[in-house]
Structure formats: structure tokens, C-alpha cells
Amino acid sequence: xxxxxxxxxxxxxxxxxxxxxxxxxxxxxxxxxxxxxxxxxxxxxxxxxxxxxxxxxxxxxxxxxxxxxxxxxxxxxxxxxxxxxxxxxxxxxxxxxxxxxxxxxxxxxxxxxxxxxxxxxxxxxxxxxxxxxxxxxxxxxxxxxxxxxxxxxxxxxxxxxxxxxxxxxxxxxxxxxxxxxxxxxxxxxxxxxxxxxxxxxxxxxxxxxxxxxxxxxxxxxxxxxxxxxxxxxxxxxxxxxxxxxxxxxxxxxxxxxxxxxxxxxxxxxxxxxxxxxxxxxxxxxxxxxxxxxxxxxxxxxxxxxxxxxxxxxxxxxxxxxxxxxxxxxxxxxxxxxxxxxxxxxxxxxxxxxxxxxxxxxxxxxxxxxxxxxxxxxxxxxxxxxxxxxxxxxxxxxxxxxxxxxxxxxxxxxxxxxxxxxxxxxxxxxxxxxxxxxxxxxxxxxxxxxxxxxxxxxxxxxxxx
Amino acid sequence: xxxxxxxxxxxxxxxxxxxxxxxxxxxxxxxxxxxxxxxxxxxxxxxxxxxxxxxxxxxxxxxxxxxxxxxxxxxxxxxxxxxxxxxxxxxxxxxxxxxxxxxxxxxxxxxxxxxxxxxxxxxxxxxxxxxxxxxxxxxxxxxxxxxxxxxxxxxxxxxxxxxxxxxxxxxxxxxxxxxxxxxxxxxxxxxxxxxxxxxxxxxxxxxxxxxxxxxxxxxxxxxxxxxxxxxxxxxxxxxxxxxxxxxxxxxxxxxxxxxxxxxxxxxxxxxxxxxxxxxxxxxxxxxxxxxxxxxxxxxxxxxxxxxxxxxxxxxxxx
Numbered sequence: 001x002x003x004x005x006x007x008x009x010x011x012x013x014x015x016x017x018x019x020x021x022x023x024x025x026x027x028x029x030x031x032x033x034x035x036x037x038x039x040x041x042x043x044x045x046x047x048x049x050x051x052x053x054x055x056x057x058x059x060x061x062x063x064x065x066x067x068x069x070x071x072x073x074x075x076x077x078x079x080x081x082x083x084x085x086x087x088x089x090x091x092x093x094x095x096x097x098x099x100x101x102x103x104x105x106x107x108x109x110x111x112x113x114x115x116x117x118x119x120x121x122x123x124x125x126x127x128x129x130x131x132x133x134x135x136x137x138x139x140x141x142x143x144x145x146x147x148x149x150x151x152x153x154x155x156x157x158x159x160x161x162x163x164x165x166x167x168x169x170x171x172x173x174x175x176x177x178x179x180x181x182x183x184x185x186x187x188x189x190x191x192x193x194x195x196x197x198x199x200x201x202x203x204x205x206x207x208x209x210x211x212x213x214x215x216x217x218x219x220x221x222x223x224x225x226x227x228x229x230x231x232x233x234x235x236x237x238x239x240x241x242x243x244x245x246x247x248x249x250x251x252x253x254x255x256x257x258x259x260x261x262x263x264x265x266x267x268x269x270x271x272x273x274x275x276x277x278x279x280x281x282x283x284x285x286x287x288x289x290x291x292x293x294x295x296x297x298x299x300x301x302x303x304x305x306x307x308x309x310x311x312x313x314x315x316x317x318x319x320x321x322x323x324x325x326x327x328x329x330x331x332x333x334x335x336x337x338x339x340x341x342x343x344x345x346x347x348x349x350x351x352x353x354x355x356x357x358x359x360x361x362x363x364x365x366x367x368x369x370x371x372x373x374x375x376x377x378x379x380x381x382x383x384x385x386x387x388x389x390x391x392x393x394x395x396x397x398x399x400x401x402x403x404x405x406x407x408x409x410x411x412x413x414x415x416x417x418x419x420x421x422x423x424x425x426x427x428x429x430x431x432x433x434x435x436x437x438x439x440x441x442x443x444x445x446x447x448x449x450x451x452x453x454x455x456x457x458x459x460x461x462x463x464x
Numbered sequence: 465x466x467x468x469x470x471x472x473x474x475x476x477x478x479x480x481x482x483x484x485x486x487x488x489x490x491x492x493x494x495x496x497x498x499x500x501x502x503x504x505x506x507x508x509x510x511x512x513x514x515x516x517x518x519x520x521x522x523x524x525x526x527x528x529x530x531x532x533x534x535x536x537x538x539x540x541x542x543x544x545x546x547x548x549x550x551x552x553x554x555x556x557x558x559x560x561x562x563x564x565x566x567x568x569x570x571x572x573x574x575x576x577x578x579x580x581x582x583x584x585x586x587x588x589x590x591x592x593x594x595x596x597x598x599x600x601x602x603x604x605x606x607x608x609x610x611x612x613x614x615x616x617x618x619x620x621x622x623x624x625x626x627x628x629x630x631x632x633x634x635x636x637x638x639x640x641x642x643x644x645x646x647x648x649x650x651x652x653x654x655x656x657x658x659x660x661x662x663x664x665x666x667x668x669x670x671x672x673x674x675x676x677x678x679x680x681x682x683x684x685x686x687x688x689x690x691x692x693x694x695x696x697x698x699x700x701x702x703x704x705x706x707x708x709x710x711x712x713x714x715x716x717x718x719x720x721x722x723x724x725x726x727x728x729x730x731x732x733x734x735x736x737x738x739x740x741x742x743x744x745x746x747x748x749x750x751x752x753x754x755x756x757x758x759x760x761x762x763x764x765x766x767x768x769x770x771x772x773x774x775x776x777x778x779x780x781x782x
Contacts (some may be wrong), residue, residue, distance in 0.1 A: 100745055107518040107747070127747070131519045226715050226727075282714055283625060284605040351519075424746055427724055431539075438729065450538075457536040461528070462517075462748060 048135065048349075050356040058358045059090040063105075063114040065345070066380075067096035068289075074379035078372060082365045089358055091116075099124055106133050106350055115353035116362050118171055122159040122343050123416060123423030127462075129162035130420040134348035137166045140360040151368055151386050153408075159415040160346050169367040170385035172377055173344035174306045175407040176234055178328070179313075181207075182321035184218070184301040193302075193325035195337045197238075197264050200302070200328040201271050207301040208272050216273070216281045221302040223268040224278055225433050228288040229305050232433035233426050236261050237341035237414050238329050243425065244417060250425065250455035253448035260330060262436045262444060275438050291316055307404035311381035324400045326407050340407035342415040344385060383408045421462040425455045505760075512753040519747075529750035533758065540755070542730040543738045546631065547759075550701055550734070551766070554635050555694035559687060562645025569646070570653045580650070587643025595707040598637045599624055624712035627731035634732065637704060645690055652686040653679065692770050699763045702740070705732040735759045 052058070062079070066072050072095050079091045099119050106113060117134065128134040141148055148157060148166065156170040180193050188207050194200040204220030211217055225232050239257040244250060252258045269275050285299060286292020289312075295303040296316055304327055313322060329336045347367055349359045365372055373389040376382075378396045383404060389395070390409060407413055419425050432441070432451045441447040487494070512529055514522035533540060569579050586594065601609050602623035610620035621629045660678045669677065706725050713727035725741065726733030735755065743752030 103747065104744055131517050131747075133519050226713055279625070280605055280622070283603055283712075285714060422746060430724060435729070440729070454536075454538055457532065461532045461536070461751060462746070463515075 048351050048353045048356055050135070050139070052355045052357050054086075054355075054357040054361050055088060056358075057088045057090075058355050059092055060115040060353075060355060060359055060362055061112065062091050062093045062116040062118075062362065063097040063102055064093065064095055064118045065097055065120040071380050074376060077379070078366060078376050081372060081375075082362055085365065086361055089361065091362060103133070106352060109352050113352050114350050115355055115359040116347065117350050118345055118347040119168075120345050121423070122346055122418070123426055125160055125168055125346065126162040126418035126420045127422035128348065129165040129167035129418070133351050134167035135351050135353070135356060137169060137348065137360070137363070140349075140356075140364075141166070144360070144364060146364065146368055151388070153385075153387060153390070155342055155413065155415055156344065156385050159343070159418060162418040162420065168346040168348040169363060171345045171347040171367050172373070172380070172382035173342060173385045173408055174308070175383050175404045175413065176229065176237070176304055176306055176327060176341040177404055177407055178325045179295055179303045179305050179309060180323055180325065181295075181298060181301045182323050184298070184320070188301075193323065194328045195326075196328050196331045196334050197268075198331050201268050204268060204302065205271050210273070214273075214277065216277070216299070218298060219272055219278065219281060219300050221268065221272075222278060222282065222294070222300050223265045223437075224275075224282055225265075225430065225437055226279075227282055227285070227294070228303075231426075232261075232265075232429050233416055234341040235265065235304065235327075236429075238327050238336075238339065240333065240336065240339065240412060240414055244419075248459065250452040250459075252429070252455075253445065253452045257330070258448055259444055262433065264330065265433075266437055266439070269437060307383055307401060308381050310398070310400045310404075324403045326403070326410075336412050338406065338410045339412040339414070340410070342408060342413050344383070419459060421459045424458050424462070428455050428458065508753045508756055508760075511749050512757055514750050516749040517747045518749055522749075525750065529754040533751050533754045537738075537751070539726070539730065539733060539738055540735075542726070543733045543735045544758075546705075546731065546733055547699060547701065547735045548762075549631060550634070551695055551698045553631070554638050554698055554701075555691060557635055558638055558642060558645055558694055559690050561639050562642050562690065563649050563683075563687070565642060565646045566649030566653055570650060580646075583646050584643035587641045589641065591703045592707050594641060595637060595704045596711060598633070598640070599708055599711040602633060624708050624732075625728055627729040630708070630712075630728060630731040634704060634708060637708075648686060648690065649683070652683040656682040688770070692767055695766050695770070696763060699759060699766075700736050701734050702736040705734050706737055708732060 064075060066075050075095070076093065079093055083089060083091060094114070099121060102114070102117055102119065103124075106117070119128075129136075148169075152160075152170060156173055157166075160166065160168040160170055178193055184207055185191075185193075185203075188203070190203050190206060194203045200221060207218065207220035209217040222230070223235065224230060225235075236258075239261045241255065241257055241261070242251060266275075269278055272278060281299075282294075285294040286297065293312075293316075294300050295305070295309075296313065296318055298320060310324065326338045327340055329339065347363050349356050349363060353359050366376075367373070368386065370386060370388040370392060371394075373384045373386050374392045374394050377384040377389065378394075381396070381401065384390050384392070384395065390405065395401075395405070416426060428451060432447060435441050436444065436447070511522065513524060513526060515525045515528075516522035565583055569576055569583070572579055589597075601607050604610055604620065604622040604625050607623075609623075613620040623629050623633045656679055660682075661674055664674045664678050709725055709727035709732045715727075725737040736759070739752050739755050739759070742748045742755060
């Protein structure tokens with residue numbers, strides 16, 4: 001019986017054993033090709049080298065975050081000083097680089113990837129160190145005879161290392177304090193800046209000026225977490241928090257300070273008109289770094305900010321008298337007055353740099369050299385990050401700036417602990433705090449337990 | 465034996481040549497599909513079972529990424545809800561609005577060119593610029609829209625600053641840029657044979673009957689196209705929600721700052737934003753891949769459902 005009609009082409013019969021063999025061969029080829037591609041896709045993008053001769057001519061690429069004209073000039077001047085000391089090294093500086101850009105570029109690799117990297121935040125140090133993305137600097141410190149414990153204050157050294165791996169060094173520091181409008185204080189009959197949270201609340205209410213339609217002319221102090229530098233971790237520093245226990249587990253729920261912090265912040269908001277009203281007022285504020293800054297425009301009478309704001313207020317010729325003081329502390333920790341939140345810019349060497357010894361020369365100059373650190377600190381009004389520079393007689397003698405120096409050297413000042421998960425736990429805290437300040441957390445204790453669980457789950461997920 | 469065996473190899477060679485020719489013609493698509501879809505899909509599946517921070521070598525972690533995404537990541541729920549909300553509401557309103565504008569413009573006797581241009585132009589605005597403009601216009605305190613509403617005595621919402629209004633504000637933004645759908649619907653509407661309308665009129669059909677029995681059957685393939693592409697696009701909704709959230713939050717953006725998408729109260733957080741945060745900010749590649757696959761499966765399921773059932777848009781025999 002014919003299996004096909006005449007004129008109709010039939011498929012040749014390949015026999016029962018040949019087809020599977022062809023299929024198997026094709027399948028194997030596809031599988032191998034896919035495996036090869038996958039392996040190529042996840043290979044370490046590029047491997048750096050610390051065997052270069054730093055006395056040979058070389059061009060280094062340096063990525064940093066400064067973008068303001070005066071700050072860019074200050075870093076360019078620093079580089080010029082470095083190049084004068086090391087004529088064989090040319091530095092190509094690239095500014096306004098965010099952490100996201102740097103993170104992605106270092107993973108992608110390529111010839112244009114930076115040799116020297118810096119970041120405006122210490123939040124990602126744990127991630128940089130644990131992933132090996134930033135090279136370990138201890139061998140370089142040892143090789144060039146730098147004793148880091150003698151050069152850098154302990155808090156700053158702590159926030160630039162993770163589990164014993166020193167993958168970054170402080171490149172100036174930032175301290176947070178309270179800016180206050182002296183004219184508004186005089187008008188309200190307040191004689192000195194508040195020192196405790198109760199005083200802050202009392203003064204904030206006195207300084208608040210409402211409009212007839214229920215809006216605001218001026219708020220005494222806006223504690224809302226989305227305002228400029230008011231992120232929860234910065235205000236929380238006044239409570240001296242400990243985020244993790246000895247085993248690295250989140251312990252925010254068990255620390256009564258967390259609850260007190262969130263309750264106090266909400267109390268401050270409620271005392272000045274409530275969350276909805278203050279948030280609406282916040283939408284009238286201009287950009288933080290512009291002439292429309294709310295403190296500069298006298299929309300808030302007290303404001304938490306970093307030491308750099310003083311220089312900006314002077315340059316903007318603020319039309320009122322202002323002063324600075326440490327941020328108030330909780331009532332039950334009144335003796336801790338003087339502390340503040342610390343963070344800073346950090347610098348390191350990209351793991352992919354093929355000129356790591358030359359890169360170290362630049363990092364060492366920027367972070368260790370006392371004259372350079374003092375000159376740069378004075379130029380951009382940041383806190384110097386070495387012990388020698390902090391004690392230098394050449395530091396800016398401006399009394400407002402000196403207030404921040406005292407906050408920076410206060411042993412009770414705190415910085416965020418590094419985590420292998422970068423800033424994800426800070427993000428989780430922010431998330432929770434946003435909900436708490438908006439009154440969307442009915443049971444704070446249960447909420448904090450959930451927050452701890454979330455942070456632990458995120459940290460576990462990021463570990464190998 | 466030899467005489468009977470010879471035709472088979474020749475036939476095989478012929479068939480091989482034919483297959484190679486077909487493959488040659490198909491090769492551009494095959495290469496594109498393999499490189500830009502097949503490989504990424506396989507890699508996404510592979511990495512969803514790996515711990516991989518894009519620096520160190522990946523290590524197998526079994527179902528940990530999946531467990532994390534589906535049970536331990538609190539933002540997954542709100543992000544999925546927002547994405548599905550936008551898919552349902554935004555796509556439906558865009559199709560209805562696009563069709564409505566298309567119908568109106570095809571009926572306009574004079575100045576049709578002006579209206580066509582006026583409705584199409586916003587679509588040409590870059591998404592970021594358009595979103596910035598919308599956030600500015602809808603600023604609850606200083607925006608002109610609320611000033612006008614206030615002057616008219618109408619209670620003004622807080623738009624992008626209110627969790628209840630943030631997604632509807634994004635829908636408004638998408639309706640403003642309806643030009644793409646309007647053009648497609650206009651083309652479809654102008655393509656409906658005039659004779660059919662004349663015949664319907666002779667039968668005494670009114671405006672609704674003409675739309676229901678003449679226009680609708682003719683344009684349903686285009687409506688299906690608009691719905692399917694709308695669903696796929698909205699599943700990938702990212703830029704406008706991110707820009708609107710960032711701007712409305714007033715949080716400073718700069719090197720060192722932590723920007724969280726989803727302001728206010730995660731109401732504008734979408735799954736693609738979460739994928740980006742996980743994959744390219746936290747470098748949690750495994751979880752990002754697992755989440756991408758969830759999104760892929762949902763998008764495929766919705767699209768397959770629409771194509772199979774054709775959402776009741778096409779006649780059964782079509």
C-alpha cells in the first residue's frame with residue numbers, strides 16, 4: 001500500500017536511530033553554546049593589577065561626585081598639586097558621577113573604567129568591600145608605611161571598612177548640626193538653640209507662623225523625612241542607635257530608642273500642624289542646593305544640615321542672621337548633647353585598575369597628606385578626615401565651621417554601620433519611617449519587628 | 465541494490481539545500497530572536513537560581529531567589545498591584561479615549577488638520593519632559609491647575625503627592641499623549657467602506673447602530689492590536705512613574721543620595737522599577753531575574769488570553 005500519492009514529495013525515512021542522534025547533537029550544540037554564552041556573560045569583567053611601576057608615565061582616570069563649580073575647582077586644584085608632585089602621572093578627572101553609575105561601570109569593565117573612585121556616601125562601603133569591587137587598601141597602606149589607626153579617627157576608619165577589609169579611605173567628612181535663624185529666634189523671644197527634643201518641639205511651635213487659610217508663612221522646624229537632608233538615619237543618630245547585634249541581625253525593634261525616635265519625630269510634626277499640612281507646605285520649597293532653599297528663604301526657622309551649608313549661606317548672602325549648634329538630643333540623653341551624624345566622601349581603587357600602585361599614590365595624596373586634606377577641607381568647607389588635619393592651625397577658623405569640627409570629633413557622634421547589602425537596610429528604614437510619619441503604622445512595635453525581619457531577609461538574600 | 469539506494473541521498477541533498485535556503489531567508493529573524501530574546505530568556509532563567517552580584521562568579525542557590533521575591537519582599541505586592549492597576553485602567557482608558565478622539569476628528573468638517581496636529585503633538589514630547597511639565601502643572605501648592613480649581617471653588621486634589629491620586633495622574637499624563645493611538649484609529653476608521661454606512665443608513669440605522677454594526681466589526685483587529693501592545697507596554701511602565709515620583713517627592717537627587725521609586729507611599733512603584741532597583745542598584749541579579757520572569761509570565765498569560773479569546777473583539781470565525 002503506497003504511503004504517498006504520486007507527485008507528492010515525501011520525507012525520506014531516516015531510520016529509527018538517526019533522528020534522535022541528530023536531535024541530540026543539535027541539542028548538545030545549543031546547550032554548549034548557551035553554557036558558553038552564560039559563562040562569558042558572568043565572567044569577571046576585567047582583572048586589575050597591582051604590579052605596575054608608579055614611577056612610570058601613566059594616565060589615571062578619577063571619578064568623583066563633585067559638580068558645583070567651586071567644588072570642581074577645588075578638586076582640580078588638588079589634582080594639579082598631585083601632578084606637580086608626581087610629574088609622571090596624569091589624572092583625568094570625571095565629575096558628577098553617582099554611585100549607581102560607578103557601580104554599573106565597574107561591573108561592565110572596559111578600558112574607560114576608572115582607576116580611582118570616590119563616593120559621597122558611606123552607605124555602600126560594605127558592598128564595595130565584600131564584593132571586591134573596590135580593592136583592599138591594607139596592602140598598599142602597609143607597603144607605603146602608613147599606619148591607618150594613627151592617621152584616621154576611629155569612627156571614620158570604621159565606616160570605610162567591612163569585616164576587616166579596608167577598601168576605602170575617608171576623603172573629608174561631613175557632620176550634621178542645627179542651623180537656626182537668629183532673627184526669628186529674637187522675634188520669638190528664644191535666647192539659645194534647643195538642646196533636647198522637648199526644647200526643639202517647644203521652640204518649633206513658638207517659631208511657626210501660620211497663614212489665615214491654614215497654610216504656613218514659616219515652620220519652626222520641619223522634621224519630615226523627605227525634606228532635603230532629613231533622612232531618618234541622620235535624625236536617628238541623635239539617639240545613638242545600634243542597628244545590628246553581634247551576629248549581624250537587625251535589632252531596631254528591641255531598642256527602645258527606635259520607638260522613641262519615631263514617636264518624637266511624629267510629635268514634632270503634630271505640634272506644628274500635622275503631616276498633611278506640613279507635607280503640603282514642603283511642596284512649596286525650592287531645590288535644596290539653589291537660592292530657593294527653604295532655610296535660605298526663611299520658610300523654616302531651624303534646619304538640620306551639613307557643614308557645607310554655612311559656606312552656601314555666606315555665598316548667597318542670607319538676608320538674616322543665622323547660627324549653628326549641635327542637633328538636640330533625646331531628653332533622657334541630655335548629657336550626650338554635642339553629638340551628631342557623621343558621614344563623608346570616601347575614596348578607593350577600582351578592582352579593575354591596571355595601575356593600582358599609581359592609583360594608590362593619588363588616593364594616598366588625597367586622603368593622607370595633611371596639607372592637601374586641610375587645603376581641600378578649607379576650599380569646600382568640609383570636615384577634614386585625618387587626625388593631623390583636624391588639629392591643624394591652618395584650618396578655617398570660622399566659629400560656625402568649628403562647631404561642626406567639634407561634632408565630628410565628639411566620641412558619641414555616630415555613622416551608619418556598613419552592610420554587605422549596601423544601603424538597602426537604610427532604604428528599608430526610610431520606607432518604614434515614611435509610613436510611620438504619615439500615621440500609617442498602627443502598631444509601631446509590630447511594625448518594627450516586621451522591619452527587622454525585612455532587613456534580615458534582605459541581608460541574607462545578598463549573602464553568598 | 466545500488467540503483468535503489470541512489471535516489472535517497474540525492475533527495476536528501478535537495479531537501480537540505482531547500483532547508484538551508486529557507487534558513488537563509490529566516491536567518492535575520494532567527495539571529496535577532498536568539499540574541500535578543502532566546503539567550504536573554506535562558507540567561508534570566510539560569511540566573512534566577514543563582515546568587516550573582518555581577519562581580520563574583522555565580523553560585524547556585526536553588527529556589528532562594530524565588531522564595532525571597534514571592535514571600536519575603538514586601539514591595540513586590542504593591543508593585544504588582546500598581547502594575548496591574550495601570551494595565552487595566554490605563555490601557556482601557558487609552559483605547560477608549562484614542563478611539564473617541566479618532567472618531568471625533570474623522571467627523572470634523574473643517575480644521576481637522578489643526579485638531580489632528582493638536583492631539584498628536586503631545587505624543588512627540590519626550591516622556592521625561594512631559595512628566596516634568598505635568599508634575600509642575602499639578603503641584604498641589606504652586607501649580608496653575610490647582611490655582612484654577614481653587615478659584616472655581618472646586619476642591620483640588622494633591623495629584624502626584626497623594627497616594628490615591630498619583631496613579632490617576634499618570635493616567636491623565638498618558639491620555640494627554642494619546643497621539644499614537646489616535647492616528648492608528650483614525651486610519652482604521654477612514655478605512656471602513658463608506659458603502660456600508662450608506663447601506664446602513666438606507667436600512668434606517670442610527671449613529672449607535674452604525675457604530676455597533678459597521679464601524680466596530682471593521683476596526684476590532686486594530687482595537688485588539690491597541691490592547692495587546694498597550695498591555696505589553698504598560699507591563700514595562702517605568703520612566704514616567706519614576707520621574708513623577710522623584711520630582712513630586714522633592715527629595716534631592718545627586719551623587720550619594722538614596723532615591724526610592726514609588727512616591728507617595730509606593731503608589732507609583734511598578735514591577736520594572738523594582739527589577740531595576742534589585743538588578744542594577746542592589747546587584748541582586750538572581751532576585752531581579754526571578755522577578756523579571758514573574759513579569760514575563762504574567763505578560764505572556766495576559767497576551768495569550770487576549771489572542772486566544774481575542775477578548776471578544778473578533779468574530780469567532782476570524
